[in-house]
Amino acid sequence: MYKKLNIALCVTGALLAGCAREDGAPVAVETVESIESIESAAPETVETFHQRLLTMDTHVDLDVSNFTDDVNYTQGLQTQVDLAKLEQGGLDAIWFSVYTGQGELSEEGYAAALANALAKFEAVHRLTDEIAPDRIGFATTAEEVKALTDAGKLVALIGVENAYPLGTNISLVQDFYDRGARYMSLAHNGHSQFADSNTGESDGVWLHNGLSDLGRELVEEMNRVGIIIDLSHPSKLANMQTLELTKAPVIASHSSARAMNDHSRNLDDEELMAIKENGGVVQTVAFAAYLNGEKYDAWKNKAFEIMAREAQSSGFKMLDWSEVAKLDHDARHEYMHGFMQLRAQVAPIVEKEVDPVTPPVNVQDFVDHIDYLVQKIGIEHVGISSDFDGGGGVSGWNDASETATVTEELLKRNYTEEEIGLLWSGNLMRVMGEVQAVAASLQKSEG
Numbered sequence: 267m268y269k270k271l272n273i274a275l276c277v278t279g280a281l282l283a284g285c286a287r288e289d290g291a292p293v294a295v296e297t298v299e300s301i302e303s304i305e306s307a308a309p310e311t312v313e314t315f316h317q318r319l320l321t322m323d324t325h326v327d328l329d330v331s332n333f334t335d336d337v338n339y340t341q342g343l344q345t346q347v348d349l350a351k352l353e354q355g356g357l358d359a360i361w362f363s364v365y366t367g368q369g370e371l372s373e374e375g376y377a378a379a380l381a382n383a384l385a386k387f388e389a390v391h392r393l394t395d396e397i398a399p400d401r402i403g404f405a406t407t408a409e410e411v412k413a414l415t416d417a418g419k420l421v422a423l424i425g426v427e428n429a430y431p432l433g434t435n436i437s438l439v440q441d442f443y444d445r446g447a448r449y450m451s452l453a454h455n456g457h458s459q460f461a462d463s464n465t466g467e468s469d470g471v472w473l474h475n476g477l478s479d480l481g482r483e484l485v486e487e488m489n490r491v492g493i494i495i496d497l498s499h500p501s502k503l504a505n506m507q508t509l510e511l512t513k514a515p516v517i518a519s520h521s522s523a524r525a526m527n528d529h530s531r532n533l534d535d536e537e538l539m540a541i542k543e544n545g546g547v548v549q550t551v552a553f554a555a556y557l558n559g560e561k562y563d564a565w566k567n568k569a570f571e572i573m574a575r576e577a578q579s580s581g582f583k584m585l586d587w588s589e590v591a592k593l594d595h596d597a598r599h600e601y602m603h604g605f606m607q608l609r610a611q612v613a614p615i616v617e618k619e620v621d622p623v624t625p626p627v628n629v630q631d632f633v634d635h636i637d638y639l640v641q642k643i644g645i646e647h648v649g650i651s652s653d654f655d656g657g658g659g660v661s662g663w664n665d666a667s668e669t670a671t672v673t674e675e676l677l678k679r680n681y682t683e684e685e686i687g688l689l690w691s692g693n694l695m696r697v698m699g700e701v702q703a704v705a706a707s708l709q710k711s712e713g
Contacts, residue, residue, distance in 0.1 A: 368456030376433030492705030
């Protein structure tokens with residue numbers, strides 16, 4: 267099956283000169299019995315291959331206003347993810363992000379953060395329990411994921427982006443677990459009460475020099491309860507200290523390789539090797555600015571010129587992202603609704619006027635990072651994430667409906683079916699099981 271796919275992709279992608287069999291020998295045109303039949307079958311063959319995989323994306327953001335009776339994922343929303351897009355793209359399982367932006371380290375800040383987090387927990391459960399239980403189910407284990415996909419359903423899981431909503435109450439970790447959280451990061455953009463953020467690199471100001479004492483307690487409690495520790499967003503020092511303390515494998519739910527693109531949100535080689543030693547997984551993220559900053563900035567400047575031009579004629583006032591971050595929830599939601607409408611409106615213009623002369627970051631750039639990570643730390647420690655509806659998406663994989671293009675690019679690079687399966691879900695589900703086993707052992711030793 268794989269050899270047939272490889273030959274078909276070479277022919278249909280005009281890559282005959284560079285194609286090779288699994289043993290490295292070139293594929294000669296005369297070895298193909300019917301190029302015409304392969305060309306016509308190739309798209310279906312790739313699709314069939316992709317559909318056979320269990321695909322999982324470990325980071326998708328959500329807006330609770332899209333989880334109501336009137337507006338929800340059963341409709342064709344302007345979001346990068348909805349149920350139809352997941353089904354069309356063959357994206358089986360997604361981890362919804364219970365994200366909370368970093369605020370003041372005060373009782374008032376903690377209370378507001380907790381209310382935000384609980385609302386997002388409830389939104390995900392509303393989707394799977396009330397809005398579309400016939401199409402998507404909720405899972406907390408690898409076994410549940412498999413059972414739901416075997417039943418023909420999509421799968422929702424929950425990760426927590428920023429432990430800030432916990433306040434100083436470590437006992438809430440168990441509550442978050444009971445609500446379905448199965449991974450959590452100790453910080454986001456801004457230092458939390460638990461850990462320094464990668465954003466400290468911009469001004470050299472640190473709060474804890476890695477983890478705080480409370481952060482060390484949190485690592486222990488997450489191990490005990492059975493929530494995977496997520497290393498995306500904290501500082502390098504915080505991550506290295508976490509890796510020294512944890513008794514269970516970790517993940518980086520949406521990060522890429524710093525050696526490929528020097529951004530503080532990416533992981534450098536020392537962090538990568540420590541994650542490999544830990545048995546964890548780096549979920550490569552399709553976030554253009556993290557993949558190729560120079561290429562993205564050049565494209566963005568041109569694309570935003572067109573957006574600004576069209577915005578002026580439509581009466582929409584574009585804001586700098588730093589200004590958007592300062593808006594309250596309702597104002598931010600209203601702005602993003604208008605922004606997404608504008609982006610959809612100008613997309614054909616950008617594709618025609620900008621892309622040919624200033625190419626966007628694309629799925630090939632994304633898989634370049636996968637290649638680097640696989641070569642550096644091994645296929646067993648690499649996965650895939652999008653950060654859809656949180657800034658993610660690249661040309662070729664810009665919403666869930668285009669998911670098969672990632673599989674197609676991996677096939678073009680001669681990854682085997684087994685390897686692609688590991689990247690899409692196998693490695694992450696292994697970590698899920700191992701974290702649960704560590705938690706069971708720790709709980710047994712308590713009592």
